[in-house]
Amino acid sequence: MTQVSRRRLFGITGAGVVLAGAGAAAGAGIDHALSAPEASATTDIVPFHGEHQAGIVTPAQEHLHFAALDVTTKDRAKLISLLRKWTDAARRMTGGHEVVANGAVGGAGAAPPGDTGEALDLPAASLTLTIGFGPSLFDDRFGLAGKRPEALAELPAFPKDNLDPARSGGDLCIQACANDPQVAVHAVRNLVRIGFGTTEVRWSQLGFGRSASTSRTQVTPRNLFGFKDGTNNLKAEDTDALAQHVWVAPGDGPDWLAGGSYLVARRIRMHIETWDRTSLDEQEQVVGRTKGTGAPLGQAAEFDPVDLHVGGAGGRPLIPADAHIRLASAENLNGVRILRRGYNFVDGSDGLGHLEAGLFFLCFNRDPRTQFVPMQKALSAKDAMMEYIEHTGSALFAVPPGVNETGYWGETLFG
């Protein structure tokens, strides 16, 4: 078992696993149809290198392990060294390899293995690893104070927030997405392991069942309220819109972030039980879509454009004034859009017999001050859905641009 390559040994079966995962969530929809002909051994590797980091417009995978970390050293060189090690490990793992060659079982018997091994028999599963830098990293520890983008300010307090400091903030974040949960967990676990002595985990979140589609090749999944989520999301195919709403452009702020983005993470607890006791009509009024097809109220099919001007009896708007899709719509927000990439979560129960469950909201935007913040302000103030949800965690990160074959994460910031 020397030189175990997860790809070489398990590539073919791996593709099958990917399909099963996608099909299970999509109900044999577009995902299945489109990926079936390409079920070769290479389709489940997402390229690591590029202008932008993978894991942003990559078609949303099925599972998430997200970790926010604090840097425990004040040694800038040590931090840079870690980022280099992380980048190398990420290159390997996203390619379906162990974190180091001969990592899990090929090394010295007297030493702990270099790779934790739980992903040995698994394919790459479209693993992407995406890193971000929190506002707190830009203090006086690493000489970064002058490099903090103005848009990387702490998010303001939103009405009805009930934030837990133990689920908020962080100097760094790692977003691992994969079509196999164990592959995502393996990746974060090994990066955290490499970081011991330099970083420590502040909080982390597992997610299952992507709750948005980020590509037209995907069917729209359902969130834990049973509604289709992400119908109107920005899609990977919308390159012009991505340039306008997601990617930081040169001149937006400090040069080091050009080609990057801002990641907002919000842990949204859903009051599942009260929602489940709410009538179908009210649920549809709250969302602004029908539960079955996902059609906007007043329209016939899911992808019919949302029309906020349709009225019913008496001319009253069919999509209510406080409906979620109205308040979150670009039309209502002067054209503001974001790329959502959230996941469902169930963290057991809350000790009162209720599910500790909800949506781990992740979004990418070019400037949170003009995109996420006004959107969330409108929602927390007026959204009828606020009665059924509670924001319990919050964090903002600047996501640096992608790296080339010899580069490392954060090179433009530290280099």
Add this chain to the structure above:
Amino acid sequence: MTLRKTPFAIAGSAALLVLSACSGGDQKTAADGGPITVEATDTGCAVSTTTANAGNLTFEVTNKGTKVTEFYLYAEGDRIMGEVENIAPGLTRKLTIEVPDAGTYQTACKPGMTGDGIRAAFTVTGGATRQADANTKLADATRSYSTYVASQSDALLTETRKFADAVKSGNVEDAKARYAPTRVYYERIEPVAEKFGDLDPAIDVREADLEEGQQFTGFHRLEKDLWSTGLQADSAQIADKLVADVTTLVAQAKAIQLSALDLANGAKGLLDEVATGKITGEEETFSHTDLWDFQANLDGSEAAIQALRPVLQERDPQLVSQVDTEFKNVQTLLDAERAGDGFKYYTELTQEQVRQFASAVDALSEPLSKVAEVVAQ
């Protein structure tokens, strides 16, 4: 079906409309032939058909003119069945409208969005004729509940004045003693109070829920003054505003037209309040008098159910007995936490007791959530 014509107060009407438009799951378009197309120009309004079967009709309106236009479907007397506004030249907009009754309707395009528009007759055939209105028992139910709201409102105003006087005279102990018992009257009729957009936040907003620029007023502001920060320079002013807001609320609450469905949803809504706010101790952050509110929510919920009782008894006796049992169970748990004229403070409860409350409230909420459906039958 009879309920649809009841004048629903505020949220009700919109909800019911969509109930009819969407409850069938997948929507069908007219006569399986796809949408009815409408070609709107500055001078014309060409509708592809002038007849359709009753049910969900989908119109697809294309504006081929030069002016922004809108499209309407009117029933007799120019009652709007559905409309779509703001269709810019070149755009196509769709709307799906439920038209359950046979009859003669009118289509209209309004180039420039003014005037009566370019009209044409539109005939709808088939469809069930709706029964005449006013089920007597449901009407009795809403009347009975309105009486309850009126009596609670009167008591609320009286007690709020006394509470405000205590605050204004600087008698902190007296004000603290009056705080929870006064709120009881508010918590009992909260679903009604919530129908008045700005008043409920002014009276009952929690500090954590304030929006940017929103002033912290009402009961919880005074709660904070009394229990946490001590009376402030503007406490008396806040007390006066509270009395003024409650006075307005009481006048409106007594005049409100409620539907039987409002009662059913209100009964459930009050228990939701308990489940997400009271059981977690979030409502009374400073005074910890959450159990007073809990009892009041339970009272209000039960009052609405009792008003509906004759109807429910007739339509679903098993549901009634289940609801009765679960109400009793919650009450028994609450009774065990009584202290003097009131209750223990939330902070005195053990985690186990909180869990028991949550479980009992769930057990009650589940059958309560089915009441609306029975009422709407």
